[in-house]
Amino acid sequence: MSDNALYTDLSGYYDLMCVDINYQAQSDAIRRLHQIFGNDGTTHLDLACGTGPHVRHFIDFGYLSSGLDINQPMLDIAATRCPEAQFTLQDMSDFEVNAPQDLITCFLYSIHYNDGIEKLHACISSAHRALKSGGIFCFNAVDKDKIDNGLSVKHSAKQADDSFTFRSGWHYSGQGEKQSLRLSIEKTNAEETQVWNDEHPMVAVSFAELIDLLAPYFEVHVFEHDYEKITSWDSLSGNAIFVCVKK
Missing domain, CATH: 3.40.50.150 (Vaccinia Virus protein VP39)
Known part of the structure; x- marks a missing residue:
C-alpha cells in the first residue's frame, strides 16, 4: 500500500x-x-x-x-x-x-x-x-531512543452493523533518521472480516x-x-x- x-x-x-x-x-x-x-x-x-x-x-x-x-x-x-x-x-x-x-x-x-x-x-x-x-x-x-517496538495501542468500536479493531505502534530500527507508525484496521460484520495494514514512514x-x-x-x-x-x-x-x- x-x-x-x-x-x-x-x-x-x-x-x-x-x-x-x-x-x-x-x-x-x-x-x-x-x-x-x-x-x-x-x-x-x-x-x-x-x-x-x-x-x-x-x-x-x-x-x-x-x-x-x-x-x-x-x-x-x-x-x-x-x-x-x-x-x-x-x-x-x-x-x-x-x-x-x-x-x-x-x-x-x-x-x-x-x-x-x-x-x-x-x-x-x-x-x-x-x-x-x-x-x-x-x-x-x-x-x-525511548521507543519500545513491542508496545502498541488497541481499541474497538462499532458503527452500524460493523465492528472495528484498531491497532497502532511505533517502530524504530535503533539507528538512522527513519521510524514508522504501523497501523492496522480490522472490520468485521456478519458476512466477512476485512483487514487493512499500513506503515507510514516518519522521521x-x-x-x-x-x-x-x-x-x-x-x-x-x-x-x-x-x-x-x-x-x-x-x-x-x-x-x-x-x-x-x-x-
Missing part, C-alpha cells in the same frame, strides 16, 4: 479510529500554554489537521482557526465540521499562509510525518516564517536533536506529555509537548 493510502482510502473511518482521543483536553491544554507563552493573538493554524476536530475546538475558544493537510478527503470532512475555517491542501514541510499566525499547532505526533530530518527542518523553518513576532509553535513528539529524532533543530528559530520549552496539568519535562520520558516561541 502506498504512503498515506490508509488515511486517504479510509478517511471516513478516521474519526472512529480516533474515538478515544480527548480532543477538547488537548486543545484546552495548548490554549492554556498559548495564554502563558504567546502574544495574546487569536489567529491559529493546525498542521496535519485531519478531519478538523482540534480546529473545531479552537474556533469555539474564539480563535480565527484554519488547517492544512495533504489528504483532500480529510479536508472535505474538516470543512463540513468547521464551515467557518479555511482549509488548504498543503505539505506541512513546505507551507505558506495568507497572513502571519499567532499560534501554529501540530497534534497527535504528526510532526513526525516529516519523514526525514531535512523535511523536519523545512517544517520548522516554515512554521517560524508563518508566525507573528512572539507567536508560538506547539506540537508533541516522541524520542527515537526519527532524539529530543536533543530536535531541540538543536529548533533553537536557531525558537525559545524552546518542553513539558511532560500530560494535557491535564503543566509539568516540566523530566528529561527521562520519551513523550513530550514542545512549546516554541518565535525569536
Whole structure:
C-alpha cells in the first residue's frame, strides 16, 4: 500500500479510529500554554489537521482557526465540521499562509510525518516564517531512543452493523533518521472480516536533536506529555509537548 493510502482510502473511518482521543483536553491544554507563552493573538493554524476536530475546538475558544493537510478527503470532512475555517491542501514541510499566525499547532505526533530530518527542518523553518513576532509553535513528539517496538495501542468500536479493531505502534530500527507508525484496521460484520495494514514512514529524532533543530528559530520549552496539568519535562520520558516561541 502506498504512503498515506490508509488515511486517504479510509478517511471516513478516521474519526472512529480516533474515538478515544480527548480532543477538547488537548486543545484546552495548548490554549492554556498559548495564554502563558504567546502574544495574546487569536489567529491559529493546525498542521496535519485531519478531519478538523482540534480546529473545531479552537474556533469555539474564539480563535480565527484554519488547517492544512495533504489528504483532500480529510479536508472535505474538516470543512463540513468547521464551515467557518479555511482549509488548504498543503505539505506541512513546505507551507505558506495568507497572513502571519499567532499560534501554529501540530497534534497527535504528526510532526513526525516529516519523514526525514531535512523535511523536519523545512517544517520548522516554515512554521517560524508563518508566525507573528512572539507567536508560538506547539506540537508533541516522541524520542527515537525511548521507543519500545513491542508496545502498541488497541481499541474497538462499532458503527452500524460493523465492528472495528484498531491497532497502532511505533517502530524504530535503533539507528538512522527513519521510524514508522504501523497501523492496522480490522472490520468485521456478519458476512466477512476485512483487514487493512499500513506503515507510514516518519522521521526519527532524539529530543536533543530536535531541540538543536529548533533553537536557531525558537525559545524552546518542553513539558511532560500530560494535557491535564503543566509539568516540566523530566528529561527521562520519551513523550513530550514542545512549546516554541518565535525569536
